[in-house]
Amino acid sequence: MKDKNIIFEKSNNCISSYSFNIEKNEKDILNNIPQSLLNDNLSFMPDVSEGDVARHFIRLSNRNYGVDTGFYPLGSCTMKYNPKINEKVAGNPDFANIHPYSSTERVQGVLEVLYKCREALVEITGMDEIDLSPCAGAHGELTGLYIIKAYFKNKKEERPIILVPDSAHGTNPASASVAGFKVVSVKSDADGFVDIDDLKQKVSKDVACFMLTNPNTLGLYEKNLDQIVKICHDLDIQLYYDGANLNAILGISKPGETGFDVVHLNLHKSFATPHGGGGPGAGPVGVKKHLIDFLPGENVVYKNNKYSLEKRGSLSIGKVRSFYANFSVVLKSYVYIVSLGKEGFSKLGLLALLNANYLGVLLKEYFDIATKPHIMHEFVISLQKECDETHLTVMDFAKRILDYGYHAPTVSFPLIVHSCLMVEPTETESKETLDKFAEILIKILEESKTNPDLLKNSPVNTPIKRVDDVMAARTPVLKYSKDE
Ligand SMILES: Cc1ncc(COP(=O)(O)O)c(C=O)c1O
Structure with missing residues (x-):
């Protein structure tokens, strides 16, 4: 089972969270810390071992998705590889x-x-x-x-x-x-x-x-x-x-x-x-x-x-x-x-255009690409027709992309194209990555027709399933409280 507990919930007062002899050194240590910086109530600190702390935070960091873990085609955001x-x-x-x-x-x-x-x-x-x-x-x-x-x-x-x-x-x-x-x-x-x-x-x-x-x-x-x-x-x-x-x-x-x-x-x-x-x-x-x-x-x-x-x-x-x-x-x-250098820079924009156009060409016979007649570094797919036919939303498509291990493109922007995905591959992605991503989008399109519930219930493969965006934005819980 996946470990979903936050660190405070792992606290166990049989475990001490320090590994040196504080009693012996306590006086010296405390004498060297200015009074104003001392907190006399540390009861909110979780009692966990150093090993538990390391494992907890490494596990959390592994859940993170970024340009170093996978393709991140977030239109308008240029999520390119950071050397x-x-x-x-x-x-x-x-x-x-x-x-x-x-x-x-x-x-x-x-x-x-x-x-x-x-x-x-x-x-x-x-x-x-x-x-x-x-x-x-x-x-x-x-x-x-x-x-x-x-x-x-x-x-x-x-x-x-x-x-x-x-x-x-x-x-x-x-x-x-x-x-x-x-x-x-x-x-x-x-x-x-x-x-x-x-x-x-x-x-x-x-x-x-x-x-x-x-x-x-x-x-x-x-x-x-x-x-x-x-x-x-x-x-x-x-x-x-x-x-x-x-x-x-x-x-x-x-x-x-x-x-x-x-x-x-x-x-x-x-x-x-x-x-x-x-x-x-x-x-x-x-x-x-x-x-x-x-x-x-x-x-x-x-x-x-x-x-x-x-x-x-x-x-x-x-x-x-x-x-x-x-x-x-x-x-x-x-x-x-x-x-x-000058030489590398002179190729940068052209490679970004090449990647976007390559991906656009792979997708254009399946999807309605709103960007006509030609694409620069990003393009916008309108899913309006698909959404009308299947009663799915653009969010259902985007969430299903997460199940295949990719970050979704930007959704619902720009506002002038309804139900849209905006895709920006950037110049740092390989042909293989773009081929695979196109394959996945086409597969999801097929799923939307044959098994729309798959999209409705997605994501199923991520540690956190679909969150209530409105509640997360309006009433975020940012701080642990013992009483809650
Ligand atoms: C076209 C455009 N203008 C302005 C901004 C704002 O930039 P920042 O997020 O750094 O404030 C963005 C950010 O996504 C953008 O895409």
Whole structure:
């Protein structure tokens, strides 16, 4: 039987949870701990042996699913393999143990990494300057929008509106709203691209910015980009590039050369640092020349053979976080950039496109692929027809995928495609993995017709079966209490 007890439930007061002679040493130990740090009530600690603790946590860690355990085709999230050399360098005590209040002289190496990573990102994105401080994609969006707000304030222009396509990730309208703007949605056309006629109707001198994800959340490269840039720039509307999907264009095109004024990157996606479960991340923001003065608080500079942090001028939007950047994430990304080199980078986007298109071709005669006419790095399958015919939901399909030992793709996003699965294989998967995954999806499709209950009751092979998502979100039990 599978062991489902939590560690507190394993507690047995015949077992002591320490293995040295505390009584003999107790006095010395206690004398050396400041009074304020002593807890005189340890009755909540479970009584388990060291061996039990090790087994308990190793068992739990084995239940975890991640990019190191299997295929993780989570669309929009770029769950690519994270090379171990990144971790090895970031784990070097000379980096890992550094204190944020260390003097500039002591952290020359850290500042050099920040400086050089920034330079590399300037080159990769084609922007004029990059700020590394934001620590998530959404944080980058908020920072970028504050920069745009400050730009118009400086020009003494009131621009209360942000345009966002209806295919956008939820963080785009959320960030715009937190930054104090009104959000106006721009429709997609029948093929999933920005509807140019709708855009033309919505632009005006009241609009501060148009936030675009490119390739968009359907995995499509905006075909009318030149036209979009012209329509916006004629009215000085700033073009924002949500770089969460940058993986698709790495080594192929640069946002700064295609007309964008602001970009945020998700280093925790395209630049191969681990993510999931809310962090840690890094969402650097890049801008063109006219916006440099508005960048956040500090900049890493190199002057007179010395690196240092320099305060930006009076137009800066100010600091957006404590200290400067999520250093270990920036460091891992820098190692990734350097280890791939120019040659490796130039192939990256193309390989991501190749994998997505290969998988798309394997599946297209079985499934309705909403992304037509061509796919970039990800694609969206609509299961609406199957759901209508079988009374199953997209969640039933997704849960059945777990039974075959894979992470499910993103479900029900983008919102404009009903009952959808969004698949992003990334460039780090082999042909064999993609063949196997396609085989499994086709098998599940067959099962949905011949034995729909299999899908309804799935997953059956996972340690935890189907959870009540609403209850888990609304009333999560995060803390053990003896009385419950
Ligand atoms: C298209 C897009 N934009 C923005 C974000 C937000 O990034 P983060 O989760 O790092 O805040 C995501 C995250 O999934 C995304 O897919």
